[in-house]
Amino acid sequence: MSEDVKSPNYWKSLGELAKNDEYQKYVEREFPENATELNDEVSRRSFLRVMGASIALAGFAACRRPVQKIMPYSKMPEDIVPGNPLYYASAMPFQDALNGIVVENHEGRPGKIEGNEMHPASNGNTSIYGQAEILNMFDPDRSRYVRKNGERSSVSAFAEFCSNHFSNTEQNIAFVSEANSSPTYNRLKEQAMDRFSNAQWVTYEAFGEDNALEGTNIAFGQRLRTANHYDEANTIVSFDDDFLNPAADKNSVANTKKFTDRRAVTSTEDDMSRLYSIESTFTLTGSNADNRLRIKSGEVELFIYALAAKLEKSVNGLSAFSGYSNKFSDHEWIPVLAEDLLANRGESILTVGRDHSPELHATVAAMNAALGNDGETVTYHDVPHIDDQNNQEAFASLAEDLNNGDIDTVVLVGTNPVFSAPADLNFDDAISQAGQVIHLSDYYDETSKLANWHINRAHFLEAWGDGYSYTGTRSIIQPQIEPLYSGVSEIEFLSTILNGNKPKGYDLVQETWKDFYTTNFQKQWEQALHDGIAGENTFPLKSVSISNEFSSQADSFLNNAETSDGMELVIRADSNVFDGRFANNGWLQELPEPMTKITWDNVALMSKKTADELGVKEAGLGKSEVEVIALTVNGTTVELPAWVQPGHADDSITITVGYGREGIGRVANETGVDTYPLRTTQNMHFASDISVEKTGEMYEIACTQDHNTMEGRSLLRHATLQEYREDPHFSSYESSYDAEMPGLAYAEEHGEDEPLSIFNSYDEQEYPDDQPQWGMSIDLNACTGCGVCTIACTAENNIPVVGKREVSNGREMHWIRNDRYFDGDVNNPKALHQPVPCMHCEMAPCEQVCPVAATTHSEDGMNQMTYNRCIGTRYCANNCPYKVRRFNFFNYSEEFLTSGDDPEIVQMAMNPEVTVRFRGVMEKCTYCVQRVNRAKIETDIETNGETQKPEDGAVETACQQACPADAIYFGDLTDPDSEVVQTKKNNRNYLLLEELNTRPRTSYLSELSNPNPKLA
Known part of the structure; x- marks a missing residue:
């Protein structure tokens, strides 16, 4: 060296x-x-519990081809050669964005997921969630049958119920759904809203993009989806935005590809982009930053406003911040950032985490527009399936309607609000006030156990579907295997409610796509199936300008901005299990978290200084026993193991959700701590002035950071x-480098003081040409x-x-x-x-x-x-x-x-x-x-x-x-x-x-x- x-x-x-x-x-x-x-400390039962989903990937036959009728081979199909896999293009839905995939299929059994090189959201690559979906499909703990009031029933019985129950089209019905971009799904949704005169539809995601959408509405007067083109930017400023992490950004695969492309260096002549990260928790994105500033999440707001005030002197559109000053106005980073951004107008990006308020998203959008980044490094897309209303507010309103006894029937599609809803809504009590509760889900989960009807959902690898990528590339989801447990897809579920019989998903998707391909349908349909994408993008780009409403509302932003005093709590989706939907996936549970290297648990992260002030000791080596602390927010207390994280902001504690589940599956059960009780409608992502105390208890953490x-x-x-x-x-x-010698890089002759190797005495192996x-x-x-x-x-x-x-x-x-x-x-x-x-x-x-x-x-x-x-x-x-x-x-x-x-x-x-x-x-x-x-x-x-x-x-x-x-x-x-x-x-x-x-x-x-x- x-x-x-x-x-x-x-x-x-x-x-x-x-x-x-x-x-x-x-x-x-x-x-x-x-x-x-x-x-002896590990019983055979607990050992088998964690092995279940990784070893017993379940099913009832060795080959379950996705055809209408399974028949034995009397004549070998032309495209099947035993031992040679086939590859099918499809797409993986995650929230309301699809990533293009290619599935390796062995005689009717999907075995490996890869990215689709033709799909702009994946470019041939995947995230950890994409790789782990095979394990989710074969999970033996998935729900295996329909239940009525907890007892085993059937799809036909449910269809008969729907035929009778939903004949009353004037009853008060509440549909609660996960985010979904499927045009077939949304076509059926529109039919449901047209048929049922007193229906409401609420999309609920514990970690969605409502704040970002409402932010563009404040800044530009339109709810638009923001797409950042990191490959076009020289300067990137991330405000608490972990955009490289799939748990924090559903477009992370494309983000990573673009970000690293702009940082590729092949010689000393090349340049690379510069990433600034301002954050409280040491994130995956922060670990890739060139300059990183740790501040409390509650102070990110003040920092952004201070930077906007600094930029206002040199750009148009930020006049509302003229003369504004706060504790960060004299921070050393403010003039440096402003100088770099002004030197890269039209070639920079500012981005803020989706957990932050709409007002912050509006301010960042306005700053991008003022710097000339819109249409260059940042584009805005009109997404038709996104509701105009704020879904968090609509969900809270629904809980109130339930408590008032105003809802006759609740239909829940995939979502699990009894587990993930804000604690102050008491959604488990609220949902019990409805006359009928119907739930489609992968597992017989917390919400299913309170439902009159539980319908087991088919995995996306088992069902026909469709959807859009983050920026609007349309794809068909085609099944790779017959449903292992006779599950029902979302579109089949909705159609059953509407029509009283279970349709074929294939027919439902084709019916939708016939509106897209009005001529030569079969050829275009088969081409889309083959390629995994349709030929056109369908989310139109929108030109934007800073609205007058933004300038008038900015005064209230600034007046309401407060210094974050005391200890704060930051609540985030977990990097591995997300909001809890992947909690029963052993591959993800055992994958070391990128920054802490912890497996199988969630912890309370804090800085060394904060830990010292609380009297909390850092983890030991090997089998790490750590101290347990009690976190109290608005009278609710959760006990969680404490973990000292280098680079964490002082006076701030970060926790993640998705753990501590019961009765879901052998992997998820009794793994980690349920932290959702600390989330309320007022503290969805951040809470200030929290109480922290040591409990005197110890807890063992499995961490790999000191291994090897x-x-x-x-x-x-x-x-x-x-x-x-x-x-x-x-x-x-x-x-x-000598290409003649199998491409090995040999060190040149060293002096006598260089270390010698015992392997100098061994003969080299010769290889055939x-x-x-x-x-x-x-x-x-x-x-x-x-x-x-x-x-x-x-x-x-x-x-x-x-x-x-x-x-x-x-x-x-x-x-x-x-x-x-x-x-x-x-x-x-x-x-x-x-x-x-x-x-x-x-x-x-x-x-x-x-x-x-x-x-x-x-x-x-x-x-x-x-x-x-x-x-x-x-x-x-x-x-x-x-x-x-x-x-x-x-x-x-x-x-x-x-x-x-x-x-x-x-x-x-x-x-x-x-x-x-x-x-x-x-x-x-x-x-x-x-x-x-x-x-x-x-x-x-x-x-x-x-x-x-x-x-x-x-x-x-x-x-x-x-x-x-x-x-x-x-x-x-x-x-x-x-x-x-x-x-x-x-x-x-x-x-x-x-x-x-x-x-x-x-x-x-x-x-x-x-x-x-x-x-x-």
């Missing part, structure tokens, strides 16, 4: 930063004690853009730390969920981990992310010590595992300096097979192209060898055996394909024109622990940031 660049002091936790005796003892014990048996500690060795390289320009080779030893040589490169400047690579790898490679207790024991099975490092002061550090899979070392330390040659090199250069040869000595893991090997302590599949819960369909859980490992063997990243071999076979067939080297791009690993940041490159290192070779030639390329001379085939491009030097 260049001596001109200061050696960083990266750290993962406060314990590592302190390097106290406890930390030293922890890192000396690389493997946990008593790590060979399932210990590198003991001070530098794995991650980072510099500013300016430092890179001054020293392009800052990240590694001066190295050369006709074989490709595989390698990988990971661009840390693109990686955002979202964790989708980990979920994609889990889904692709049959990696089991092990549960909270085993994660606490250091036994998580993920083949690719995503390390999060901090650099700098504990109060205001910079965060950095680094994915770490197996390095596939050319001189692999693991191979030298295996007594049975279970780990060896393949002809195409991959470090491979022969599972049935491994005897479990774990010598290889002891000898791996990168700590990327995972030992399979238990036979997870066998444990579940003997549990008696659908054992005959366990195989449906697995990717048939990947071996299901058994107890006592070592596992690790394989470079997705099954995908490599498939591409080699296909290439051999296509070329009649003339060559065995697939074309560049023919093989994508699961992590590479899923990554929305396009941070991972994979390919043949003997092809000098391959993308991975070109990437490795970049002067930012470096190898982990290069001095050991293990010569990894996986290399990294060092991370760059572009901070404003005036704020350094």
Whole structure:
């Protein structure tokens, strides 16, 4: 590493930063004690509870093709070749935005979800939610049948009920729905509102975009959806907006792609955008910021108004802020931000989190307009399915109507308000006042248990549907499998209510699309099915200008703005389980949260200073027991484990919702704490002057942040853009690249004082000329730390969920981990992310010590595992300096097979192209060898055996394909024109622990940031 660049002091936790005796003892014990048996603290029942959704992905047959009638093969269909998957374009709905997907289907069984390259919302990539939806569909805890008053019933009985009950078209009916962009759904909605003269329709989302829509209405006189084009911006200012996180922004996949595209650096001549983040909680977006300011969420309002007042002197449209002043007016960031924004008029973006008030969204929209960003970096779209009313206010009004006994029938479509509604509405009591309650949902959940009729909903992979992307690309959702539990889709449910019989979803969707394609319908319909998108965008762009109403209302904004005194509470959707809808998904529960690395729990985040003032101690190492605190808001108290988070704002505590559920499923039950009781209509996202007390209780947290500690060795390289320009080779030893030698970057000859390696004495392996040589490169400047690579790898490679207790024991099975490092002061550090899979070392330390040659090199250069040869000595893991090997302590599949819960369909859980490992063997990243071999076979067939080297791009690993940041490159290192070779030639390329001379085939491009030097 260049001596001109200061050696960083990266750290993962406060314990590592302190390097106290406890930390030293922890890192000396690389493997946990008593790590060979399932210990007594975990009963077999609780073990099976967490294994349920990851191992017993349920169904009743091995093949359930989505056709009207299942028939045995008397003649093999032309498009079916056993063992060869088919791929179908579809779309995944999340709230009211679709992401285009492609589903891998094995003889009628969907097995893996990928992004659709033709779809603008996905660009071929996915989020963690997209990857995890396969597990949601196969979840054995999903509702399996219709219930009437809690007893088993049928769809036909429900249809008969609807035929009679809804014949009274003058009854007072309240429809409560999740957000949904489906044109078929909204067509049926209009029919319902036309038919029932006394009906009302309320869309309720615990975390929706009402504030943003109402903000554009205040600023421009229209409720418009804001789309930020981060690839067009030089300067981005994020006010408490975690736009890279799917839990905070339903367009996060497209956001990530655009954001990282504008920050791509291939040489010292390139430029990159600059991101400022002003936030209370250390978010995923904040961790990717070039400059980050931590302030309380309650003070973001004051900061924005101060910046608007500063800009007012140089732009038109912000006259309402003339002369305004508050505590932030003299803050050092205000003139710096103003200068940068004014220098990039039309090439900047200001954005504020959806949790903040409509007034703040209006102000930010006006600032974008005043800076000339509208129509350039920010566009506004007229979304027809969004109601004109404020849905939170309409929902509160509905609760009042229910309490007054004014509602005869409540029809709930998907939503679960008994769990997620504001606590002061007492929605469980309110809904009991209705005459009939009908609920369509995935699980027999909190709301279902209070309903007269519960209808089990079909997963989107089991049903026909349609919808729009965030900006209006229309798609068809086509089923991949017959409904496992005979579930009903939303459109079938609504049609049954309207017509008294269960229709076919296919017919309902076609009826809608015949209005779109009035000529040559069948051809255009089939083309849309094939491509996964319709050819046209249908959300029109709107030109905007700051309205007179905004200027007149701005005075009230400023007059009502108050300093946030005392301790504040910030309530957010959880990064992994969102609002609770993914709480029964074991993959997401076990995925370490991007910033805290906590699994299987929600906590109360606070700064080190706040913790010291409260007398709360930070977590220990290993099995972390933390103190429990009591949070009281408006007389309601919730007890939650406290977690000290570096970089968190002082006098602020952040909690997430979605946990603490009961009777939902074996994964969600008794996991975490239900924090929804702290949300009220007045404190949906923020509460001030809260009370915090220690309870004296302790709680164990399963956190991976100190697992696989590198003991001070530098794995991650980072510099500013300016430092890179001054020293392009800052990240590694001066190295050369020889494409003739399987693409490995060899260090030049070092002096006598350089560290030597024991591997210098081993002979290098020779490879046949006709074989490709595989390698990988990971661009840390693109990686955002979202964790989708980990979920994609889990889904692709049959990696089991092990549960909270085993994660606490250091036994998580993920083949690719995503390390999060901090650099700098504990109060205001910079965060950095680094994915770490197996390095596939050319001189692999693991191979030298295996007594049975279970780990060896393949002809195409991959470090491979022969599972049935491994005897479990774990010598290889002891000898791996990168700590990327995972030992399979238990036979997870066998444990579940003997549990008696659908054992005959366990195989449906697995990717048939990947071996299901058994107890006592070592596992690790394989470079997705099954995908490599498939591409080699296909290439051999296509070329009649003339060559065995697939074309560049023919093989994508699961992590590479899923990554929305396009941070991972994979390919043949003997092809000098391959993308991975070109990437490795970049002067930012470096190898982990290069001095050991293990010569990894996986290399990294060092991370760059572009901070404003005036704020350094």
